[in-house]
Amino acid sequence: MVQHTATSVVTIERYIIEQERLHPEATGELSGILYDVALAAKMIASKVRRAGLADILGSADAENVQGEIQQKLDVFANETLIRAMDHGGRLCAMASEEEPGIIQIPDNFRCGKYVLLFDPLDGSSNIDVNVPVGTIFSVMRKITRGTRGEMEDMLQPGRRQVAAGYIIYGSSTMLVYTTGQGAHGFTLDPSIGEFLLSHPDIRIPAVGRYLSVNDSYEQFWEEPVKALMRRYRGLDGERKPLNVRYVGSLVADIHRNLLGGGVFAYPANQKSPKGKLRLLYEANPLSFIVEQAGGAATNGTNRILDIYPTDLHQRTPLYIGGVDEVEQATAMLGGALSNVGA
Numbered sequence: 001m002v003q004h005t006a007t008s009v010v011t012i013e014r015y016i017i018e019q020e021r022l023h024p025e026a027t028g029e030l031s032g033i034l035y036d037v038a039l040a041a042k043m044i045a046s047k048v049r050r051a052g053l054a055d056i057l058g059s060a061d062a063e064n065v066q067g068e069i070q071q072k073l074d075v076f077a078n079e080t081l082i083r084a085m086d087h088g089g090r091l092c093a094m095a096s097e098e099e100p101g102i103i104q105i106p107d108n109f110r111c112g113k114y115v116l117l118f119d120p121l122d123g124s125s126n127i128d129v130n131v132p133v134g135t136i137f138s139v140m141r142k143i144t145r146g147t148r149g150e151m152e153d154m155l156q157p158g159r160r161q162v163a164a165g166y167i168i169y170g171s172s173t174m175l176v177y178t179t180g181q182g183a184h185g186f187t188l189d190p191s192i193g194e195f196l197l198s199h200p201d202i203r204i205p206a207v208g209r210y211l212s213v214n215d216s217y218e219q220f221w222e223e224p225v226k227a228l229m230r231r232y233r234g235l236d237g238e239r240k241p242l243n244v245r246y247v248g249s250l251v252a253d254i255h256r257n258l259l260g261g262g263v264f265a266y267p268a269n270q271k272s273p274k275g276k277l278r279l280l281y282e283a284n285p286l287s288f289i290v291e292q293a294g295g296a297a298t299n300g301t302n303r304i305l306d307i308y309p310t311d312l313h314q315r316t317p318l319y320i321g322g323v324d325e326v327e328q329a330t331a332m333l334g335g336a337l338s339n340v341g342a
């Protein structure tokens with residue numbers, strides 16, 4: 001890794017190029033995908049920042065003062081990502097939480113050797129109350145032989161991701177990504193429109209501080225999950241209690257715990273036996289990042305990154321954060337944790 005001091009000004013473009021130079025065999029295609037995602041992120045950030053003005057500038061499906069048609073933000077984010085990514089010649093297909101099937105590259109554009117999976121605007125129901133939302137993305141190498149991307153290219157276990165990241169649209173906009181050499185964070189400087197390196201080589205604190213869980217589902221949890229949550233809260237006397245913090249916006253909850261330490265849990269419950277969160281668009285990319293930061297992620301019985309997906313929109317229970325807390329989950333839920341940490 002190229003070392004930078006806390007005061008060097010390093011743009012995301014320069015950082016990606018420097019990382020690429022460490023791999024003489026790299027073709028630059030992956031770097032190109034990351035630039036394009038960063039560009040889409042800036043476009044989405046600019047729109048999200050104006051979200052509170054939607055009523056003033058025009059209502060849904062009506063023309064606003066700029067002559068644009070107002071769109072729901074999640075639809076805008078989805079289309080922005082597709083338009084930013086479909087013509088670069090680096091992808092052979094995409095998949096989005098917002099679309100039922102594979103998104104093919106239009107015939108007039110070249111197909112590349114990667115697939116991109118994304119959740120364009122996670123937590124978008126929080127926009128109305130000015131709570132942070134996020135974009136999550138995952139990049140896999142194409143494994144099938146033809147030119148176009150196929151379902152088999154999408155349904156690969158998360159450990160085969162070559163890059164993953166998220167963007168948090170909060171009090172500032174941040175992009176955190178990994179290509180398997182640590183997790184690095186960049187903050188958007190809106191005055192110059194650049195993502196600047198602000199959090200090189202993020203490490204999740206070894207001592208957890210936070211527990212993020214929606215415990216309004218407690219009545220529907222199985223007994224071992226209830227016991228685990230009592231453990232996290234220090235109610236069984238086995239550990240120091242964690243502090244409960246739940247935004248209800250996945251990227252914001254993960255981001256806080258990544259920097260502050262702790263665990264995020266979205267267990268299965270009797271009403272949602274497979275949990276709520278999506279393996280390919282949410283759990284896999286976030287698990288890759290958290291593992292690269294020295295943490296871990298499980299569905300309770302298996303490491304998230306080892307799960308073989310069978311369906312594009314598959315859901316999974318998720319316990320993700322510091323190794324100690326995730327190990328506690330696997331011990332109490334009957335799983336075995338392998339390959340934790342980076």
Ligand code: AHM
Nearest residue numbers: 121122123124125214248249250251
């Ligand atoms: P979405 O993809 O429909 O936006 O839902 C995902 C969101 C996550 O951001 C968040 O962690 C979770 O749903 C919250 O769910 P709940 O309200 O059940 O706690």
Ligand code: MG
Nearest residue numbers: 097119122123
């Ligand atoms: Mg989502």
